[in-house]
Amino acid sequence: MKILVTGGLGFIGSHTVIELINAGYDPIVVDDLSNSDIKILEQLTKIIGFKPAFHKLDLCDEQAVKAFADNEAADIEGIIHFAAFKAVGESVKLPLKYYRNNFFSLVNILNAFEGRGVNLVFSSSCTVYGQPEQLPVTEDAPVQPAQSPYGNTKQVAEEILKDVIASGSDYKMISLRYFNPVGAHESALIGEQPIGVPQNLVPFITQTAIGKREKLMVWGGDYNTPDGSCVRDYIHVVDLGRAHVAALKLMEQQDFTGIDFFNIGTGKGSSVLEVIKAFEAATGVKLNYEIAPRRDGDVEQVWGDATKSTEKLNWKAELDLNTMMSSAWNWENYISQNPL
Ligand code: WQD
Numbered sequence: 001m002k003i004l005v006t007g008g009l010g011f012i013g014s015h016t017v018i019e020l021i022n023a024g025y026d027p028i029v030v031d032d033l034s035n036s037d038i039k040i041l042e043q044l045t046k047i048i049g050f051k052p053a054f055h056k057l058d059l060c061d062e063q064a065v066k067a068f069a070d071n072e073a074a075d076i077e078g079i080i081h082f083a084a085f086k087a088v089g090e091s092v093k094l095p096l097k098y099y100r101n102n103f104f105s106l107v108n109i110l111n112a113f114e115g116r117g118v119n120l121v122f123s124s125s126c127t128v129y130g131q132p133e134q135l136p137v138t139e140d141a142p143v144q145p146a147q148s149p150y151g152n153t154k155q156v157a158e159e160i161l162k163d164v165i166a167s168g169s170d171y172k173m174i175s176l177r178y179f180n181p182v183g184a185h186e187s188a189l190i191g192e193q194p195i196g197v198p199q200n201l202v203p204f205i206t207q208t209a210i211g212k213r214e215k216l217m218v219w220g221g222d223y224n225t226p227d228g229s230c231v232r233d234y235i236h237v238v239d240l241g242r243a244h245v246a247a248l249k250l251m252e253q254q255d256f257t258g259i260d261f262f263n264i265g266t267g268k269g270s271s272v273l274e275v276i277k278a279f280e281a282a283t284g285v286k287l288n289y290e291i292a293p294r295r296d297g298d299v300e301q302v303w304g305d306a307t308k309s310t311e312k313l314n315w316k317a318e319l320d321l322n323t324m325m326s327s328a329w330n331w332e333n334y335i336s337q338n339p340l
Contacts (some may be wrong), residue, residue, distance in 0.1 A: 019241035116127055
């Protein structure tokens with residue numbers, strides 16, 4: 001079964017391509033390379049033994065997307081839509097860049113493949129929950145006002161999906177609300193490739209450990225949490241990739257209709273200081289860090305209740321924090337010795 005994977009050369013997209021192939025699907029990768037590296041295609045080829053189908057495509061170009069849908073993707077049966085900008089801090093500085101890219105690409109894809117009975121998996125985020133009133137957060141928790149334009153694009157995108165379904169569309173849709181994706185493929189041939197200074201915790205940890213960064217700043221040590229640092233639900237990117245396969249399989253069942261939402265997390269919260277300790281234990285590397293003032297926009301603590309995903313999606317995270325840290329470290333060592 002042919003599956004269109006937009007943003008398929010990105011961090012989560014590339015790991016998902018491998019899981020799709022492992023599950024017997026035939027992925028067609030599109031990417032505009034604005035936030036990914038064409039060399040990931042070679043890396044994927046090393047892992048899977050053949051070069052996945054790839055097309056460079058600007059999803060904001062409506063005519064180009066329509067032409068692609070008609071000429072190159074006439075027989076796809078599923079879509080996994082990753083393509084979007086996702087840096088919370090950058091979205092505050094450049095909101096229009098985020099609204100244009102994240103909305104134009106989604107609407108163009110939905111438009112071009114309308115009426116084909118396609119199953120669509122949408123890459124959403126726990127940022128739709130803001131700071132939940134109750135933890136762990138469940139899928140029916142109230143969606144809080146977005147903390148950033150990035151979070152707003154995910155909230156509004158989910159509304160767009162719901163409106164398309166309500167209009168009587170023949171799409172089936174699943175929105176996966178990711179918590180914090182970290183780690184790398186066991187081969188260490190693909191992983192997280194932040195451009196410039198990493199915004200996210202784990203790539204900053206590995207770059208500090210390898211000497212690319214002098215010191216990790218822990219943004220905030222005075223939160224109302226057990227050790228004062230923020231708590232998040234970190235999930236291995238390979239587990240996350242497998243959740244997308246589970247979502248496709250659920251929609252292939254006759255009794256699935258319309259749209260549904262699932263938390264993709266471990267159900268366990270880990271503080272920043274706990275992640276640092278887990279990294280040091282997994283790698284034997286002592287990390288140079290200091291407690292610094294809080295970062296604007298951070299929620300204090302959020303972790304997901306993944307019960308619905310286990311019961312309905314037949315999916316559960318299997319890889320632990322130790323594996324997340326060791327795989328991230330192996331990737332950092334690989335990429336430092338083998339720049340792409
Ligand atoms: C985690 C914690 C920081 C860097 C991410 C994605 C977002 C969404 C959810 C997908 C926070 C602290 C970080 C550093 C630090 N994923 N930190 N020093 O903000 O939870 O959001 O996951 O949609 O798109 O960005 O992740 O890794 O930036 O921060 O102390 O140098 O680590 O303050 O408490 P975040 P993060």
